[in-house]
Amino acid sequence: MEALWAALDEVALEGLEGVSLGALWERLAGRLPPFPLPLPLEPGARQLLWATLAAHPELRFHLLPQPRPPLRLYDRYEEIDLETGILETKRDPLPLDDLYPVHMLLEHSGGLQGSCRHFKERLDVTDQVRTRDLQPCCTYEEAYEKWGERLVLVASQVLRHRTLIGWEGDPDLKLPDFSYCILERLGRARWQGELQRDLSAAFKVDAGKLHYHRKVLDKNGLISMQSHVIRLPTGAQQHSILLLLTRFHVDRRSKYDILMEKLSTLLSSRPAQMETLSNIREELGLCEKTFKRLYQYMLNAGLGRIVSVPLQDVRPERGPFKTKKGREAAIPVCAYLCARWQSRLLGPARHLLMFPLEDGPPEASFPTAGLPSGCSRSFPAGRGDRGL
Numbered sequence: 001m002e003a004l005w006a007a008l009d010e011v012a013l014e015g016l017e018g019v020s021l022g023a024l025w026e027r028l029a030g031r032l033p034p035f036p037l038p039l040p041l042e043p044g045a046r047q048l049l050w051a052t053l054a055a056h057p058e059l060r061f062h063l064l065p066q067p068r069p070p071l072r073l074y075d076r077y078e079e080i081d082l083e084t085g086i087l088e089t090k091r092d093p094l095p096l097d098d099l100y101p102v103h104m105l106l107e108h109s110g111g112l113q114g115s116c117r118h119f120k121e122r123l124d125v126t127d128q129v130r131t132r133d134l135q136p137c138c139t140y141e142e143a144y145e146k147w148g149e150r151l152v153l154v155a156s157q158v159l160r161h162r163t164l165i166g167w168e169g170d171p172d173l174k175l176p177d178f179s180y181c182i183l184e185r186l187g188r189a190r191w192q193g194e195l196q197r198d199l200s201a202a203f204k205v206d207a208g209k210l211h212y213h214r215k216v217l218d219k220n221g222l223i224s225m226q227s228h229v230i231r232l233p234t235g236a237q238q239h240s241i242l243l244l245l246t247r248f249h250v251d252r253r254s255k256y257d258i259l260m261e262k263l264s265t266l267l268s269s270r271p272a273q274m275e276t277l278s279n280i281r282e283e284l285g286l287c288e289k290t291f292k293r294l295y296q297y298m299l300n301a302g303l304g305r306i307v308s309v310p311l312q313d314v315r316p317e318r319g320p321f322k323t324k325k326g327r328e329a330a331i332p333v334c335a336y337l338c339a340r341w342q343s344r345l346l347g348p349a350r351h352l353l354m355f356p357l358e359d360g361p362p363e364a365s366f367p368t369a370g371l372p373s374g375c376s377r378s379f380p381a382g383r384g385d386r387g388l
Contacts, residue, residue, distance in 0.1 A: 002036045004052050011059065011153045012163035015184040016114030017100050018062060018152030021144055023071035030073055032191060043141075050140035054130050058156045061129045062122040067149035069099060076192050077252070100188065102202050104181045112157050113180040125151070163187065165222055166247055178203075179216040186223060186245050193244035195228060214243070224249035227257070237300060256297040259284065263294070 010027040011019050019027065028035045037045055053059060103117045116122075129143065130136050143151060155163070158171075164180075164187045165173060175183065185202070186194055200210050217223045228242040244250075266283060267275055281291045310328055322328060 003049060004056075006031060006035055007049060007053060008056065008058070008155070008159070009163060011053070012155035012160045013187045013190065014155075015100070015160060015188055016105070016112065016116040016119070016154065018116075018154035020068045020071075020149045020152050021140075022149055023068070024153065026071045026073060047140050050143070051136045053153065054136040054138075054143075055134045057134060058159045060124060060154045060156070061126045062152050062154055063125045063147060064118055064150045064152060065121050068152065069097075070149075071099065074192075080252075098202065100185075102181065102185075102204075104177055106177050113175070113177055114160065114184050115181045122152075160184070164245065165220075169222070173220060175220075176213065176216060179213045182210075182213055182243075183217055183222060183245070186243055186248075189244070189248075191244070191248045191250065193242045193248070196241040196243060197238075198240075199243070222246055226252060256294055259286075259290075259294050260298065 007024070007028065010024060010031065014023070014027075025040065029039045037049075041049065054061075100115065101117055102115050103119065104115050105112055105119065125147075128137060138146070162169070162171060164183050165171075182199060182203070185199065196207070196210065196214070200207055203210065214223070218225070222245065224244050224246055226242050228240050230238040230240075232238065242252075262284060263280065266280065277291075281288075284291070286294065
């Protein structure tokens with residue numbers, strides 16, 4: 001029974017496109033938790049599973065116009081730096097051929113939802129696979145010899161919907177067709193998830209429209225989101241958001257993500273949410289190298305900016321507060337806007353985090369609204385990380 005439910009789950013996760021026989025065995029081999037039967041299946045076990053699936057009322061069988069290409073699975077995390085959480089790719093990330101290009105069903109009269117390239121062309125051959133009283137008409141070997149990779153198993157709308165939203169979810173939840181297709185694609189990605197920028201390309205929409213439809217899924221607790229960084233061979237970094245079904249969520253935060261959370265908690269407890277670098281480093285218990293990498297991590301992610309704050313506001317015990325030219329003495333302050341820090345554990349924090357720097361990083365513009373009085377310009381480029 002456990003093997004049957006695992007197979008049904010894999011069929012349902014493939015969405016309206018369905019799964020070919022060869023792809024089904026690939027999915028079962030890569031399943032987490034592992035498939036309960038030893039793989040590859042013995043002919044007898046494979047025939048038993050086929051007979052059970054062929055007779056299942058929640059499955060239909062369709063014949064594609066041409067054989068579906070082999071399923072190619074890849075692990076986006078195999079080159080991840082476990083310390084930084086950055087994908088250290090040795091090559092430019094070229095997209096694989098999309099086995100399931102987006103062709104959305106919109107306002108289907110039968111209530112079907114999902115994406116299917118050959119929805120109108122494929123033939124329903126369920127009557128050739130089983131009888132009306134749910135008895136198999138052919139063995140696995142006979143079916144594969146006759147149809148090969150043209151034959152796909154497709155789960156019912158109810159089974160696909162429940163598999164995506166979770167069996168504890170609301171079965172009456174109605175999602176817009178576009179949002180459902182995003183959810184379907186995340187289900188097909190399993191534990192790998194989908195990058196938001198890849199979804200924009202697949203659906204041929206801009207980030208704003210995708211964000212709108214993504215909000216529907218997030219609001220209903222159907223997906224999880226976390227940051228994802230790729231470092232290209234050139235050294236440049238690409239930042240995106242990794243989306244996963246809630247059931248496949250894995251907290252892949254790097255060491256520096258966790259330190260950023262601690263930094264957020266530390267600074268939010270300070271008066272005016274400001275603190276000196278030396279005090280931050282001491283309280284976090286970091287060596288100079290780790291602290292410098294944390295600082296660079298924040299800047300590279302676009303979470304930090306440098307502004308000027310009057311010295312009197314930051315260190316009132318020190319003086320003088322006027323320069324030799326009679327101007328008000330100021331100190332560089334790194335301002336961290338936590339609204340851009342999206343952590344599922346922290347939630348959307350709204351406060352502004354700041355700490356003084358001895359020297360500023362490269363130039364970055366930053367709005368001064370909401371900062372303590374006296375905050376002004378950003379500092380010029382070229383001052384690097386001296387003083388860290």
